[in-house]
Amino acid sequence: MGKIIDGKALGLSIREEIKQSVKELKLKGIIPKLVVVLVGNDSASQVYVRNKEKGCLDVGIESQTYNFPSNIKEKELIVLIEKLNSDKAVHGVLVQLPLPKEIDEKKVLSKILPEKDVDGFHIENIGKLFRGETPLFLPCTPRGIMELILSTGISLEGKEAVVVGRSNIVGKPMAMLLLDANCTVTVCHSRTKDLGMVVRRGDVVVAAVGQARLISGDMIKQGAIVIDVGMNRIDGKLCGDVDFDSAKEKAAYITPVPGGVGPMTIAMLLKSVLESANRGMIAG
């Protein structure tokens, strides 16, 4: 039976370090600040944003949320982003996704100054990641997952990694980070023909496909590291993309839902805001 990777505990220890660094920055007169832009009333997004606000409060980062109705005009969002870009007191700007379909998500994200793009979704940051250059910010979930894998002490060198899901937020940047770590990477998704056959190759499996318990234990190679990014609600209960009970019998290490990837995503976001504030101080 596999060991459980405790993302909550790891996230908390990272948050403690951040708390200390924030204190030191405050002594120098800098209060790190994140601004979150939330459009509409998607309940999952509201939960994510609330958790981000709570995370900020906990480590002493100032946070402000703009909550707009779903019929807000793209232009209005862009005007706000431009205002935040030029506000020296703001170190991170995050537009919660998804945006309503009437709004051009790519256009809105492209307006965030890359130096304040703590989500790492601006084309300049994500483009650098894909070109093997160092971006100013990495997307928070894949960055957190690399920390979770690192915490197992297992080397990724030459390993087979299988990413299930191809989103811009998780799947694609995750594949790039695993490639940078010298894994042989396969990206599969909901349309992959024989998903089980592909996933069984994985020494590392990252499930980020958004389908409850799609990845069953019989798809897991003995001794694999299994990372579950899924946040699916079934009868009000949170459940992952991996069938935890059967997968943990095969895996060497596995993340639970909740308490695995989620807390690490928040911890990495806080870290990015802190790094941005530090950079801002150096740049004056």
Ligand code: GUN
């Ligand atoms: N929606 C789901 N995950 C994320 C995330 O990490 N950042 C943003 N901005 N939106 C999301």
